[in-house]
Amino acid sequence: MITTKTYDQLLKENESLQEQLEEATETIHAIRTGQVDAIVVQAPEGGHELYTLKTADQTYRVFIEKMNEGAITLNEKGVILYCNSMFASMVNMPLSKVVGKCFDYFIPDIHKEIYFDLFKNGWIEDSKSELGILSGDRLIPCQLSVTTLQLDEGTSLSLILTDLSFQKEVQQLLKLNNKRLEEINAELEISNHDLQQFASIASHDLQEPLRKILIFATMLRNKHLSDFSGDGLSYLDKIIGSSQRMRTMISDILTYSRLSTHINNFTLTNLSEIVGEVLEDYEILIQEKKANIIISDLPEIEVNRGQIKQVFQNLISNSIKFARKDKAPEIRISSQFVPVADSGPDAYLITVLDNGIGFDTSYTDRIFSLFERLNTKDKYEGSGIGLAITKKIIDKHNGSISARSKEGEGSSFMITLPARQN
CATH class of the missing domain: 1.10.287 (Helix Hairpins)
Structure with missing residues (x-):
């Protein structure tokens, strides 16, 4: 039975392989640069075996055979003196036929210039690059790391090849997904x-x-x-x-x-000034309804002035509209500073509290929906869009809005807005 791995599983597997590669690379670097004097290897029958680096050639090869990467030793002419079984498997050839060949035999023409530069510089300093390795008719993308190595017979050039096929597949998948997302976004923009x-x-x-x-x-x-x-x-x-x-x-x-x-045109705006303008617009209505509006100090934050004014227009007009018949409307507008950790900007909590007719708490999640009405249009005028507009404006300001209420005891709307917009 063939199991298909999910995209997230492939990403996790890729991360695990990358960690193994980095660990192996660090170990090989420590060996090559003489930072360690011995290697402890777990024995097949249990326990551990100690290999010193006095016989560097033999110990190097024992260690290399246990790697998941291809490993090769070249002489100054680029002839393969030694390769591990992993490299032989990568190029799909027996070890006996790989040893003795010039390494450029496995390099496609389009990558030969990269290889020759890498081979030349490798004798001077550690180098690495990406290129393709021929495996029959197939081209395997690899990362090729080159460094000198002191063996018993003299200085040689050590090559470590990491198969990047899986990473390239993931990168291609990500590229295709990103391209598809761009296409979808473009379609959404047009729509x-x-x-x-x-x-x-x-x-x-x-x-x-x-x-x-x-x-x-x-x-x-x-x-x-x-x-x-x-x-x-x-x-x-x-x-x-x-x-x-x-x-x-x-x-x-x-x-x-x-x-x-x-x-979005965000500017530093004093919310007290905006509420003052709204109250001037509703001056006659406020007098007719004998509404009492109490405003505490409101902050100066970055907003789209026209849109935030509409938010206060909607909330204040709703509080007046849905007032109780036995009580004059009373609306309290206040603010509270909300410090945020390093992950984001500080914010302010703006509360609009009234003593109106309120609503059933079971409708809390519905009141911000388009065309949602909790009262019949015969009793209360309106399109049922006001709070949906309010929520959309707050969303565009990277904020949030919620409501609490109880029938017959008024409502409170809580708006959280960042002090500064990124």
Whole structure:
């Protein structure tokens, strides 16, 4: 039965092999540079055997045979004096036929120049490079490390070949996946652009006939009121009310679609000033509802001014809209500094608390969804998009928003925003 490894398993296996390679390379380097005087090797029957480096040639070969990498010893003419069984296996030839050949026999023409430079420099200093090794009709990608080695018969050139086939396959897989992700992102960008264009055109085309419906319906109601009976007047009011709600919904859909753009203009902004502007805009409404709004000191952070203003507009208007009938609206807006570890910038927790009608906690995860309404449109106006817009704006600011509430006891919205945007 053939088992297929997952992508994560292949990555972990690749990391394990890389660690083994680094450990073997460090050991070989220590031997070659004389940093160790002996090697302790686990014996097949158990226990350990000690090999000194007094007979460097013999001990070197014993050690090399235990490696998972190809190992070769060359003379000054590039002739193979010795190779381990792993290299013979790599080139798919018996040891007897490998020894005595010039090593460049296994180098393809396209990589010969790299090899000759490596061979020349290897006698002077340790060198390494990537090239291909011929194994019949197959080309094996390898990392070739070259250094001099003092053997009994004199100075030779030692080559260690690490098969990079698995790593190259993983790299190719990653490259293909990255390319596919780029293609998907490009497709999403096009789709997103098309959706924005559609939303903009659709909203514009819908607003014009809707505007005429509202104008003529209002004219009929104001100038020809006597021509309508009780039912006719009621129907006309429903037309005007539905048209106004549709106009609000079209405007909110257009606002939501525009938030999909990746362009963000963050500037250092005082949130107290933004809330002050919102309160000025809602001055008449606040007076009519006798709302009491208490604002604590708010921080100066990097935000998109227009978008964050809309967040406070949505939350404050909701608190006024969903006020209890027996109590005047009371809204408290406060902030708290939230220090963050080295992993990220400091942040602020902004809380908007009201004493309104609240909502059932089972709806907490749904209130930020598009077109989600917890109350009928007959009792409370709105498109059901306001909190979805609010959440999308906070997401674009690399922040988070959550809500807590209890029916009849008000709601609180908690917004966490980074002090600075990266």
